[in-house]
Amino acid sequence: MYTEKSKKLVRELKTSKWLPPYNNILINEISTEITELHGKLLQSLASQNEALTVLQAGCLNRSKRSVLAYLNFRASKLETLRVENGPSIPPHYSHQLSGDEIDYFRKYSALLQEYSQKVSSHLDLTTDLMPPKDLFIEVRVKEDIGDIVLPVSGQVTFKKNTSQLVRREEVAALIRQGVLQQTN
Amino acid sequence: MENEITLPESEFFAENTKITIIPNFKHAGFQILSGFYGPLRPSVAIEVPLWLGVFLKRQQKCRIIPPAWMDLQVLKDKFEEERKKEEFSELDFYYMEVSSLLLAHAKEDIPNHVLICRLIQDLQDLRTSKIRNSLQKITVENLYANFKDIASIELQAIRRLLPATYDSIDYMRKTENND
Amino acid sequence: MIKRGYWDIDDILADEEPIMVQVTKTIKGAGFLNPESGELDLNEHTRFTIPLWLAENMATRELAKIELPKIFGESYLNILEADPRIISLKDRSNYFFEVATKLNDFLQDGKFITPLQKVFVARFVHLYNEITHNSDPKIIKKLTELERDIYEKGMKTTREFFDWRERKFDIIRSAQHVVNNAKRFKLK
Numbered sequence: 001m002y003t004e005k006s007k008k009l010v011r012e013l014k015t016s017k018w019l020p021p022y023n024n025i026l027i028n029e030i031s032t033e034i035t036e037l038h039g040k041l042l043q044s045l046a047s048q049n050e051a052l053t054v055l056q057a058g059c060l061n062r063s064k065r066s067v068l069a070y071l072n073f074r075a076s077k078l079e080t081l082r083v084e085n086g087p088s089i090p091p092h093y094s095h096q097l098s099g100d101e102i103d104y105f106r107k108y109s110a111l112l113q114e115y116s117q118k119v120s121s122h123l124d125l126t127t128d129l130m131p132p133k134d135l136f137i138e139v140r141v142k143e144d145i146g147d148i149v150l151p152v153s154g155q156v157t158f159k160k161n162t163s164q165l166v167r168r169e170e171v172a173a174l175i176r177q178g179v180l181q182q183t184n
Numbered sequence: 185m186e187n188e189i190t191l192p193e194s195e196f197f198a199e200n201t202k203i204t205i206i207p208n209f210k211h212a213g214f215q216i217l218s219g220f221y222g223p224l225r226p227s228v229a230i231e232v233p234l235w236l237g238v239f240l241k242r243q244q245k246c247r248i249i250p251p252a253w254m255d256l257q258v259l260k261d262k263f264e265e266e267r268k269k270e271e272f273s274e275l276d277f278y279y280m281e282v283s284s285l286l287l288a289h290a291k292e293d294i295p296n297h298v299l300i301c302r303l304i305q306d307l308q309d310l311r312t313s314k315i316r317n318s319l320q321k322i323t324v325e326n327l328y329a330n331f332k333d334i335a336s337i338e339l340q341a342i343r344r345l346l347p348a349t350y351d352s353i354d355y356m357r358k359t360e361n362n363d
Numbered sequence: 364m365i366k367r368g369y370w371d372i373d374d375i376l377a378d379e380e381p382i383m384v385q386v387t388k389t390i391k392g393a394g395f396l397n398p399e400s401g402e403l404d405l406n407e408h409t410r411f412t413i414p415l416w417l418a419e420n421m422a423t424r425e426l427a428k429i430e431l432p433k434i435f436g437e438s439y440l441n442i443l444e445a446d447p448r449i450i451s452l453k454d455r456s457n458y459f460f461e462v463a464t465k466l467n468d469f470l471q472d473g474k475f476i477t478p479l480q481k482v483f484v485a486r487f488v489h490l491y492n493e494i495t496h497n498s499d500p501k502i503i504k505k506l507t508e509l510e511r512d513i514y515e516k517g518m519k520t521t522r523e524f525f526d527w528r529e530r531k532f533d534i535i536r537s538a539q540h541v542v543n544n545a546k547r548f549k550l551k
Contacts, residue, residue, distance in 0.1 A: 001398055003414070010375050044392065051390040051426055058420045069370050131196035191527040288530065316495065320488050324480045341524070344516040345494075348364040349487050352509060355365040356464050356480050 002037055002059040005030050006066035013070065019077055022098040027067060034063055078105045082112060083126045086173050128172045137168045139180040148174075188343055194336050198281035199235035204249040206230075207240065234282065241290050248290040251276070254283060256296040259303045266310050270317075272333040280308055280337035311338055327353065365461055365509055373508055377458035377465070378416040384427040385410045415462060419469055435463050440478045447485040451505035459507045490514055494521060 005026060012020045037060050044052040078101060081093070087109045094102060116125040144160040150170040158164075163183065174180045200218065206229050213222015214236065221232045229249065232240075240246045252258070253276050265273045276282065283304050291297040315338055318329040327350075331338075367374055386409045393405035396413065410430075413421075421427035433439055434455045443450060452459045460483060467476050490510060493502055494517030503511060 001396060003417075007379055007414075010372060013372055014376070049391055051388065051424070052392045054424060055390065055393055055396065055417075055420070055426075058417060062416060065369060066375060069372060069375055072370050073372055130190075130192050191523050195527075312495075316491065319491055322484060322488070324477060324484055327484075341495075341520060344520050345491070345513060348513050348516060352365045352460065352513075353480055353483065355367070356460065356476060356483070 002033055003062050003066070005033060006063040009070050010066045013073055016096075018093065019074055019096045021096045022074070022101060024098060027070075030063055030067055034060055037063075074101060075104060079108055081105075082109050084176070086126070086177060087113070088177075124173075127169070128176065132168050135168060136165050137171075138163055138165055138183050139171060139175065140183050141179075142181050143179050145174075145179055189340075191340055194278075194340060195281045195285070198278035198336065199233065199238070199285070201234050201278060201282060202231045203234045203237045203251065203282075204229050204231050205237045205240065205246040206249065207246040209245050234285065238285055238289050241293075248286065248293045250286060250290075250294045251282065253279070254286070254294065254300060256299055256303070259300060259307070263303060263307055263310070266307060270314070271330060272311060272314060272335075272338075274333050275307075275335050278336050279304065280335065308337060311335070312341060315342060364512060365464075373458070374461070376508075377461040378414060380415040380456060380458060380462045381412045382415050382418040382432065382466075383410065383412050383430045384418050384421060385430065386421075386427045388426050390426060415465060419465070422469060429466070429469065431466065434459070435466065435475050435479075437474070440475060440482075443482050444478055447482045448489040449505075452486070452507050452510070453505055457508050460509055486510060487513065491517070494518060 009023060009026050009030065012023060037056055041053060041056040041060065044056060074097075078097075081089070082105060089097070089102065089105060097105075112126065116123070119125065140163050141158045141160050145158050147155055147157050149155050150167070153167055153170060156164075156166065158180070166180075171180055175182055206227060207224040208226050209224065210226060211222060211224040213220055213224065214232075216233075216236075218233060221230065221236065224230060237246065237248055241248055253262075262273060262275065283300070286294060287297060287301050294300060311334075315329075315331070315334075318331065319342075322329055386405055386407050389407045390405045392403060394400060394402040396405055396417070397409060397411045399411070400409070418427065418429050422429050439455075456462055460479065463475060463479050467479075487510075490502075490506075490513060493499075494514065503514065506514060
């Protein structure tokens, strides 16, 4: 039955917490199927077999919908990732993406930054939305990232397993990426 | 990405409500987004936003006057009223958030703070059980639950759930009338 | 929440529900819809199972007749109404409510929409109790996709409330799933 493969494709989306690996092979197979089906549809049309044409068109549109929804679902997960996690893709996620999807992420990221700049050069649109209680917070350094230049505090050194007092808004991104951990 | 108001956010809104403080220092005043608050003079009471009051309190620069409803007798009476009625009694919309903040940062300024803390908790438990009772009574013929005078904290408890549930029922109903 | 729409994944998956149909008009060349028969054509009176979206397609054009699945039939609904809380609706169908609604859309037989709503409301009330008291996580196994969504929203709310009570919420969370998945990846 022509739509078995597209059903399988959509079902895959439910099998992983974030995204399953991009199934390039299956998508290509579905494409081939669609083209083949389309050829047959033209034949049925020519032979005036109304019912058959309608059914073939139904299968074709169903497969098309499945693939499009699959791609769209993945694209919106990427957008959410960018907003929540910052401009880099965590390595264990990039394995799940196709080259085109990584490209999409980069372009979306650039677009977001451009927009953010236009709205305000002081405001990061993707910052953590939790209302802060304090200006300064204490953090524990989880990874050795050495010296970082922060916009207000200037140069700061972050050595693994040390604790420091830092300005909250400057390190929000680092905390979300897991580099620093907030302690109370 | 959440589109709903979270508890920390509702606390943020609660922090905009006004509170009376008695500063122990002199200051020209604070020009902030919501207006100008000042000048501050030692031992002279002044009304400021809650967040500012808590901020100053944490630096030990003032004393906080608890709001009128945060009084032991007032709360005891409220609790009795709450127990007798099936519906909610009138309470400050942010009663939980405001009291939570004040009890965390300014308990020495609140007479009977231990008893008040417990009373407010009991009050909240009582009101929450009213929500449960209301919800247990909903049927297809009578889908409405009465939440008049509900407070922010109780709203939070049902904020994510109810719209999703009612939308689903609505979806099912739309087809019922399709003839 | 039930969302309908071209792009919604759950809507697509709900449409895959197997439905028994009986063909009412022979269609030449359509045997591919019923691969088990091995025939080239789809013959009148053939009874077989197809996905819901196809069944709707065929029924609209009077090419086939839909048979109401047993799980939406009167006797099953009576069992459900008797005690809606215990039954595992997920076993019947992961998209029980959506499928029932779509079929009603189609068959326009009002008979099962009202009991369906009753079942949903009763299960919701039971769910609410589970959410607000310490619940047995095994309950998830009995819930359809829709109910699970509501259950998870509820649990999230409860968790958030306890965090808030202990004033633990000012901590910026690292996008949790990113960190968790990173750990799993490193362990490999």
